[in-house]
Amino acid sequence: MKRLRLRTNVDNWLTYGLVIVAYIAVRLLLAGGNISYALQGQLVPITVYIVMAVSLNLTVGVLGELSLGHAGFMSVGAFSGAITATLLELLADTTSTTWIRLGLSTPWIRLSLAMLIGGIIAGIFGFLVGVPVLRLQGDYLAIVTLAFGEIIKNVMSILYVGYDANGIRVSMDSANALKLDEGGTIIMNGPMGVIGITKLSSFTAGFILILITLIIVLNLINSRAGRAIKAVRDDKIATESVGISVWRYRMMAFVTSATLAGAAGALYALNYSSVVARKFDFNTSILVLVFVVLGGMGNIRGSIIAATVLTVLPEVLRAFNEYRMLTYAVILIAVMLVRNNATLQHVYKQIGARLSKSLPTRKKGSEV
Amino acid sequence: MKRKFYFTFVVTLALCLALLVGCADKPSKPTGTAPIKLGGIGPLTGGAAVYGIAVANGAKIAVDEINALGGIQFELNFQDDEHDAEKSVNAYNVLKDWGMQILVGTVTTDPCIAVAAESFKDRIFTLTPSASSPEVVKGKDNTFQMCFSDPYQGIVSAQYIQEKKLGSKIAIIYNNSDAYSTGIYEKFISEAETRNLEVVSTTTFTNDTANDFSVQLQEAQNAGADLIFLPIYYEPSSLILAQAKATNYEPKFFGVDGMDGILEMENFDTTLAEGVMLLTPFAADAQDERTASFVKKYKELHHDVPNQFAADGYDVVYAIYEALKDKDVTAETPASELCTQLIEIFTNDKFVFSGLTGNNMVWSKNGEVAKPPKGMFIENGVYVGMD
Structure with missing residues (x-):
């Protein structure tokens, strides 16, 4: 047991280390001016997709339930985050209290509040979806999350939000139906989405969000609750028979996953000057699922690497012109074949065994 | 089994290489001064x-x-x-x-x-x-x-319809999940109001439901519309024209520049588009x-x-x-x-x-x-x- 715990600890520190080293390396390269504009522009999306992949891995890999609507939670987080950030900016201009104005005119405070609210609202949606669905068995969660993603996409594209002296106004009909006063602003304009967002996201903010995500997810997995969640995945009946509430632990994993996706969505929305509902469709959900599958179910470090590589890859392949997406698909298939090859897996296992053998000796050495 | 894998792997690699070779042609650089x-x-x-x-x-x-x-x-x-x-x-x-x-x-x-x-x-x-x-x-x-710009098209469409007396009862079918369509619609409807055009029916569709327009057409017909304004792209427009024809409903149709392209569409019966009006900045068979x-x-x-x-x-x-x-x-x-x-x-x-x-x-x-x-x-x- 001790040895097992040690191995998990080392494993977790490797994950944290990987992220921190990568962050420092990129920072150094940025300071030296050695990174192309193309890669610089992708730094924030990469961090967003890492958080998306790690959070989905919690549902798919650790809980063992297929979710096909993860982009729906991202969408909820993106829009509530973008609306919050815009409202806070308006509030900072109008408020008379000095400390509120000072606080709200600081970009990182607005960003953190937007991500927090984006996360909370996505979490609430996760809870609402989870209440009926997580009681179901089999593939039903996949079907309902798929539907949820589509519903969110359609609702968001007819949602109009405005702000004037009387407060916030919401309509599902048209921008004119908001009946804003003179000087009121339309924040969210139906299919045009939220336009004119002040860019608040930064690579550092993304890095901090990844660290927070890792702390939450890794600690959850390795806690008592995490073991219960994994038990639910491995054998539901056996878990129930020892008195563990299956629904409760499923809910815990699912809502955590949705909340983190919402925060990532807010970070994503605040990286561009506009965000539209169409972006968060079924394809985005599947993209994140591909990160998780290729990175390995339940393998957090794998998700991080897969999300990074597969986000950068289509841009690297621009040299291929019109064959770009074809090449991307071929590479995905090749990776899938290599990963599932018996010979190579044997090699991996041997390397793994050698590494773990060397661990206890090091432990002994440190105790002496 | 092992052999099979290597075979697959080699074939994949070969395909990748073939692609690399296939894309070698670079855009031709003009000679003379640097472009x-x-x-x-x-x-x-x-x-x-x-x-x-x-x-x-x-x-x-x-x-x-x-x-x-x-x-x-x-x-x-x-x-x-x-x-x-x-x-x-x-x-x-x-x-x-x-x-x-x-x-x-x-x-x-x-x-x-x-x-x-x-x-x-x-x-x-x-x-x-x-x-x-x-x-x-x-x-x-x-x-x-x-x-x-989208609002401009909406205003000009309303102006055209009123000044040329193209229709007295207008129905609108637009895509409310599309920024282009919604943008034109919103200006059209407010301009129509100031110009006292009678809009009798307004129906919507989304990108996901652009396959069947019988409900929208039925509503326009029931309201007695004699002109249907279509601030949408040509693909859904072609379906609307075909479905209206099938139900023997023959109002006038008025489109915007998104309607352009309908005549070049594959498998589209151009007789359906006979009499359709549209605003477009370009016509491929202009004589100049x-x-x-x-x-x-x-x-x-x-x-x-x-x-x-x-x-x-x-x-x-x-x-x-x-x-x-x-x-x-x-x-x-x-x-x-x-x-x-x-x-x-x-x-x-x-x-x-x-x-x-x-x-x-x-x-x-x-x-x-x-x-x-x-x-x-x-x-x-x-x-x-x-x-």
Whole structure:
């Protein structure tokens, strides 16, 4: 047991280390001016997709339930985050209290509040979806999350939000139906989405969000609750028979996953000057699922690497012109074949065994 | 088993290599003076690829023509954005690495809003062929449009319908998940109100439900509409025309520039479009010399009839050429300096541009183009001017 715990600890520190080293390396390269504009522009999306992949891995890999609507939670987080950030900016201009104005005119405070609210609202949606669905068995969660993603996409594209002296106004009909006063602003304009967002996201903010995500997810997995969640995945009946509430632990994993996706969505929305509902469709959900599958179910470090590589890859392949997406698909298939090859897996296992053998000796050495 | 795997692996590798070899052809560089680098962004793959490919082809023809003239030389690098804001910003950054001096793009609206915010920050002159929302140019002095803005089309449509007494009871079918369609609809409805046009039925659809319009048509028919306004693209319009015909409902149809392209659609019975009215800046069978030569070249190169997007792409390159041809600019001129110069020229009242999509175009300070719309109707499978 001790040895097992040690191995998990080392494993977790490797994950944290990987992220921190990568962050420092990129920072150094940025300071030296050695990174192309193309890669610089992708730094924030990469961090967003890492958080998306790690959070989905919690549902798919650790809980063992297929979710096909993860982009729906991202969408909820993106829009509530973008609306919050815009409202806070308006509030900072109008408020008379000095400390509120000072606080709200600081970009990182607005960003953190937007991500927090984006996360909370996505979490609430996760809870609402989870209440009926997580009681179901089999593939039903996949079907309902798929539907949820589509519903969110359609609702968001007819949602109009405005702000004037009387407060916030919401309509599902048209921008004119908001009946804003003179000087009121339309924040969210139906299919045009939220336009004119002040860019608040930064690579550092993304890095901090990844660290927070890792702390939450890794600690959850390795806690008592995490073991219960994994038990639910491995054998539901056996878990129930020892008195563990299956629904409760499923809910815990699912809502955590949705909340983190919402925060990532807010970070994503605040990286561009506009965000539209169409972006968060079924394809985005599947993209994140591909990160998780290729990175390995339940393998957090794998998700991080897969999300990074597969986000950068289509841009690297621009040299291929019109064959770009074809090449991307071929590479995905090749990776899938290599990963599932018996010979190579044997090699991996041997390397793994050698590494773990060397661990206890090091432990002994440190105790002496 | 092992053997089988190696076989698969080798075949995959071979395919990858074959692809690498297949893409070796680079865009041809013009000879002589170093060319000015034009970057282009638009969807070359995915659902909106029709528009991006048309713009890219049109712009390419213009660049080749200009380079053949001697004088200022252009080099065009057109990148794919899949009609997605994130990919569009990525494409923009790739072009920045390449050393883009002027941006031709972005083709579609939402990506253009995101990219224009970046090009505004970097001071790169941006002339979009077809991103039509007013949000594209709002608050950015470096961004200009070649196409009509959506609200303008809505207002002009209402004006046309009222002045020419085209219909007394109007029904509208629009796509409420699409920014273009919603933008035109909102202005149309408010303009119709001020002009006392009677709108009897307003129905919507989304991108996901654009396969069946029987409900919308039924409602329009029940309300007694004699004119249906379609501020939508030509694919759903073609279905609406076919379904109306099938139920023997024969109102007049009035479309906007998104309707352009319907006659070139594959497997579309053009007799269905007989009598359809539309506002479009470009007609491929116009008789003037420039259009005829452009259409001929386009057909030769791409075996297809150019739509207004191709003409917009062609015009964008020519507008930039007209603006720069007497100026002392080279491939070494920094993008920000070109940007300042071009803004000055485009906002100058003396700069008047005539192209395929309109004569005597002038640009306002905020970047919107002013050009007269052409009202057309379809007769015997061709566009005929309404005036």
